[in-house]
Structure formats: structure tokens, C-alpha cells
Amino acid sequence: MKIATWNINSVRLRIDLVKRFLTTIGDIDVLCLQEIKCRDDQFPAKALKAAGYIHQAVSGQKGYHGVAIVSRLPLRDVERRAFAGKDEARHIAATLPGGLRVHNFYVPAGGDEPDPKVNEKFAHKLAFMRDMSAWAKSACDAGARTVLVGDLNIAPREHDVWSHRQLLDVVSHTTAEVALMDKAIAAGKWTDVARQVIPEPEKVYTWWSYRAHDWRASNRGRRLDHVWVSPSLKNAALSGGRAHFVVHTECRGWDRPSDHVPVTLKLAS
DNA sequence: ATGGTGGGTACCCCA
Numbered sequence: 001m002k003i004a005t006w007n008i009n010s011v012r013l014r015i016d017l018v019k020r021f022l023t024t025i026g027d028i029d030v031l032c033l034q035e036i037k038c039r040d041d042q043f044p045a046k047a048l049k050a051a052g053y054i055h056q057a058v059s060g061q062k063g064y065h066g067v068a069i070v071s072r073l074p075l076r077d078v079e080r081r082a083f084a085g086k087d088e089a090r091h092i093a094a095t096l097p098g099g100l101r102v103h104n105f106y107v108p109a110g111g112d113e114p115d116p117k118v119n120e121k122f123a124h125k126l127a128f129m130r131d132m133s134a135w136a137k138s139a140c141d142a143g144a145r146t147v148l149v150g151d152l153n154i155a156p157r158e159h160d161v162w163s164h165r166q167l168l169d170v171v172s173h174t175t176a177e178v179a180l181m182d183k184a185i186a187a188g189k190w191t192d193v194a195r196q197v198i199p200e201p202e203k204v205y206t207w208w209s210y211r212a213h214d215w216r217a218s219n220r221g222r223r224l225d226h227v228w229v230s231p232s233l234k235n236a237a238l239s240g241g242r243a244h245f246v247v248h249t250e251c252r253g254w255d256r257p258s259d260h261v262p263v264t265l266k267l268a269s
Numbered sequence: 270a271t272g273g274t275g276g277g278t279a280c281c282c283c284a
Contacts, residue, residue, distance in 0.1 A: 063277050210274040
């Protein structure tokens with residue numbers, strides 16, 4: 001079972017990149033998308049069906065946000081949840097055959113000013129993370145086989161950013177956000193698969209700003225996209241010591257790319 | 270210290 005997650009930054013504009021990714025990487029059963037930036041009826045359902053992803057769960061909205069799960073395997077019990085009291089399309093969940101539940105999140109970016117008193121967007125991001133903790137505590141029972149993926153817009157560890165020192169006051173790497181992400185991980189007893197497979201101090205990035213002359217040369221990246229698994233899947237990404245978690249950095253170098261790259265998780269099944 | 274680019278949308282929001 002191979003699952004991918006990708007903040008596509010407009011699925012209509014980049015549907016050809018999605019198809020290229022699915023064919024190039026191959027073997028992907030489930031693709032979770034964030035920032036589809038379209039309404040449900042504008043989602044490129046036909047193109048993805050033609051590519052074999054005939055099972056689709058979409059939570060779109062006009063212009064902003066929006067998440068979707070497309071799959072070669074049937075999806076059931078589709079759920080769209082509102083967090084932090086805002087009815088925005090930032091979460092969708094579905095269950096795969098065999099009972100594997102997939103939660104796809106797009107956490108608010110949080111604006112520029114890292115002060116919840118003056119920046120409502122940052123306050124919203126912190127509230128969203130608190131709500132995510134409360135949800136994880138109640139929704140994630142110990143025996144469930146659950147995967148949580150998405151653009152969580154937080155790079156928690158020192159080596160998840162190009163410069164820990166220079167980003168300490170930059171939204172995405174502040175101590176307030178990281179503390180809340182750690183709480184959410186603890187609340188759901190999640191395993192952060194990227195860091196299980198690629199321990200620090202190795203750098204891991206999934207996002208590079210558009211505002212760089214040469215993203216590869218400057219390499220000022222951040223790990224904003226995450227894959228968490230529930231306790232019963234703790235070792236599912238490791239089989240015989242071999243890692244099955246991959247960051248597809250090459251996609252950032254494609255023509256008209258998203259600023260995020262896809263990551264894949266292969267679960268032993 | 271600053272500003273850089275790229276989406277959707279409708280003359281400006283957001284990342």
C-alpha cells in the first residue's frame with residue numbers, strides 16, 4: 001500500500017504534473033492533495049479517473065484551500081471536519097479496504113507576524129493545532145490503523161529548516177507552533193515517519209519558496225509536509241530495516257512546479 | 270534590512 005501526499009497549489013493548473021508524478025513514481029494507491037484551490041465541481045475528476053484513480057473524496061472551496069483523496073482502491077466513510085470553528089476545506093478523511101483510515105490535513109499557514117494578539121491568522125493556526133490535539137485524543141483509539149498526512153505548515157525540528165537560528169521567529173518554526181505540534185503528536189500517540197526513517201541531523205525539506213532565484217542552489221527549505229502513523233503502524237514503514245518513506249525533491253525542478261514536493265509512504269501490508 | 274514569486278480572483282486576497 002503506497003500513499004502519497006502533495007500540496008499541489010492549484011490542481012487545475014497542475015493536473016499534468018499530478019499525472020506525470022503518478023506515472024513516473026508508479027504504484028501509488030492513494031494520493032492526498034492539499035490546496036486544490038477549486039470548488040468540488042471544478043475538480044479534475046475525469047483526468048484522475050482516466051489515470052486509474054476512480055475513487056475520489058473531494059472537499060473544495062472557491063479560490064482557497066481545499067483537500068482531496070483520490071484512490072485506486074474504494075473509499076468509504078468519507079468525513080469532512082471543521083477545525084478551530086471555521087468552516088474551511090482543510091480536512092477530509094476516508095477508510096480503505098482492510099480498515100486503514102487516512103486523514104488529509106491542510107493546516108493554516110498563519111500569516112507573517114508570529115504574535116496571536118496582533119495577527120488573527122497566527123491565532124487561527126494556533127487554535128487549529130489545539131483543536132487537532134483535542135480531536136486526536138478523542139478520535140484516535142489505540143488499536144486503530146490510521147495515517148495522518150498533509151501540509152501542516154510547521155517545520156518542528158532543528159534540521160527541518162535551513163537555519164534553525166534564523167527561523168526561530170519566522171512563522172512555521174516558532175516555539176509556540178512547535179510546542180502545539182508536539183502536543184498533537186503526543187495526543188494521538190503518532191509516529192513522525194520522516195524522522196523515524198531519516199533521523200536528525202540529516203536535513204529533510206518538502207517546501208522551497210518561490211521567492212528564490214535558484215531554489216536548488218540556495219536550498220533554503222523547510223519540512224512542512226508530514227506523514228504520521230498510529231501506534232499499530234509504528235513499524236509499518238520499516239521492513240527489514242529498509243525505508244519506504246521518500247521525499248520526491250525532483251518534482252520541485254519540473255516546469256511550473258508547486259512550491260511543495262510530494263512525499264510517499266509505503267506500508268507493509 | 271529588504272524584497273523577492275506565484276496562485277485565484279476580480280481590481281486584492283493568500284501562500
